[in-house]
Amino acid sequence: MATSSSEIHVAVDLTVLTLRDGALNVLLIQREDEPHRGAWALPGGFVQLGEDLDGAAYRVLSDEASLGSGAVHLEQVRTFGTPGRDPRGHVVSVAFMALGADLPDPRRGEDVADARWWSLEELAEVKLAFDHATVLECAVERARSKLEYTTLAATFLPETFTISQLRGVYESVWGATLDAGNFHRKATRTEGFLQELDQYAAPTGGRPARLYRAAGGTSLMPPLLRAGD
Amino acid sequence: MATSSSEIHVAVDLTVLTLRDGALNVLLIQREDEPHRGAWALPGGFVQLGEDLDGAAYRVLSDEASLGSGAVHLEQVRTFGTPGRDPRGHVVSVAFMALGADLPDPRRGEDVADARWWSLEELAEVKLAFDHATVLECAVERARSKLEYTTLAATFLPETFTISQLRGVYESVWGATLDAGNFHRKATRTEGFLQELDQYAAPTGGRPARLYRAAGGTSLMPPLLRAGD
DNA sequence: GCAAAAGTGTTTCCCATACACCCATGG
DNA sequence: CCATGGGTGTATGGGAAACACTTTTGC
Incomplete structure (x- = not known):
């Protein structure tokens, strides 16, 4: 691995986000090696010669x-390259965010002392390695606004889901409460957002909810704006 | 400069945009050296050891x-790092966009055969070096949406400007026509956007327009949405 | 029946649009 | 006086917010 050298090194750092118990969680690993041994950090690593950034x-x-x-x-978020952000030398790091549905507890990987999910609140008390606090903040804000x-x-949801679950995603990520009725209308009327299925979820104490699947679209027009921002 | 090597190199590429004669223009340089000698390209260069990306x-x-x-x-746009995008080796390039007010005709710089402004229409007929067509498209779209x-x-405007000039910016960048009256209201009412001055522009055949200066704010709430998109 | 969640209707209000109209200048 | 661009007023319509109300399930 790179020690302080006469070359710039290229790395990727990942902010992996998922929802657990209605809260946004991020995956951190505990570093096994120097620098910042024992500290919690975003998963990351050096890009290999001939390797794609996404790869x-x-x-x-x-x-x-x-x-x-x-x-x-x-998805790419931003690239951080201030000299001194990594004590091993000049490391330019391309930050990614990764969003997934109910991701499993991680198994310990290579060069990793420990790995686990942290809710954003818990995270307030931890000091992250490198400039990862900034990188993480940047990624979370990107996720929120996207x-x-x-x-x-x-x-953030499984293949098929209900409107309530979808609303739950927005409420969790934004930390706000949304009107169930209005949200339902808006989500179902927005072209290219949802594909209605002829299936229903098992009732959870009330009328069973219809299931939907994500439709092909990527952009939401008109946007679903967060209130007082 | 780097020949095909066993290291990844880090570069920056700039999409410099300005308005000239009511059209969005981009600055291109003609390459003096291989690869792509003679081809038009975005200004760019390798990041030096210990140098900040912005620097x-x-x-x-x-x-x-x-x-x-x-x-x-x-402002940073995205980072491109697909192997093969540069024949000299594995080059990861951080793409920036630079926006300026009525920028001057460039003087030829180092390692540059020629340099000039191109309107986006002219550009349709030119084949750019490397993957710069993609990079440029990405930056222009970012500028439009921002x-x-x-x-x-x-x-895109001088220190002080009129509402009409500001409207002109939107019309040029979006390629749309906006209602003058409505735009005036919206721009002047949006908190943190404009600072009203007690000065007036020289009349151009009609009532003199009040001058404004950019206020401190960065985000526009509510946004000024492009119509049918 | 009752509670709870899903989904719809209804009212109200804001704001974007369209466009008419007045204002201030040069010729 | 007219032409031209700056700026304001006003009617209209669509959509968001608030919330009442109906539907469909489990207990």
Whole structure:
């Protein structure tokens, strides 16, 4: 691995987000090696020669977090390259966010002392390695704002889901409460967002909810704006 | 400069945009060296060891385009790193967009055969070097969409400007026509967008227009949405 | 029947649009 | 006086917010 050298190194860092118990959770790994040994950090690693950036991100996801590329939405967020952000030398890191539906507890991967999910509140008390606090904040904000004008919310849910579950995603990610009736109308009327199925979810104490699947669309027009922002 | 090597190299590429004669223009340089010698390309260059990404972008702006950092808004767009995008080896390039007010004709910079502004229409007929067509498209789309929800439009204008000029920016960048009256209301009522001055522009055949200056705000709430999109 | 969740109807209000109209200048 | 662009007023319509109400299940 790179020690302080005369070359710039390229890395990827991943902010893996999922919903657990109605709260946004992020996957952190505990570093086994220096620098920042023992500290919690975003999963990441160096890009190999000839490797695609997305490819490197998927590899890290698999190696360090034991997550397959199956149901994960991967997207570039920003690139961080301030000299000094990594004590080993000049490391330029491409930050990704990865969103997935109810992702499993990670198994410990390579060069990783421990790995687990953290809710964003718990995270307030932890000091992350490198500049990962900034990277994470940037990714979370990107995820929050992308829910407004894209159909990304569905990536936090299983293949088929109810409108309530979808509303739950927005409420969890934005930390707000939305009117169930209005949300239902808006979600179902928005072209290209949802595909109605002829199936119903098992009732949870009330009338069974119709199931939907994500339709092909990616952009939400008109957007679902967060209130008082 | 880097020949095919066993290391990944990091570069920046700049999409410099300005308005000229009511049309969005982009700055291209004609390459003096291989690869793609003679082809038109976005200004760009390798990041030096210990150099900040923004710093590298400003350096390229100054070296290749003879543009100072004065009235230019610089912002990261995306990072391109597919192996093979540069025949010299594995080059990861951080794409920036730079927006400026009525930027001057560039003087030829280092390692540059020629440099000039191109309107986006002219550009349709040119084949750009590397993957710069993709990079440029990505930056232009980012600029277009950022006008909707940020106060970025003012960076295309001088220090003080009239509402009509501001409307002109939107019309040029979006290629649409906006209602003058409604635009005036919306722009002046939006909190944090404009600061009203007690000065008036020289009349251009009608009532003199009041001058405004960009206020501190960065985000536009509510956004100025492009129509039928 | 009652509670709970799903889904629809209804009212109200805001805001974007369209466009008429007045204002201030040069010729 | 007219032409031109700046700026305001006003009627209209569509959609968001608030909330009442109906539907469909389990207990």
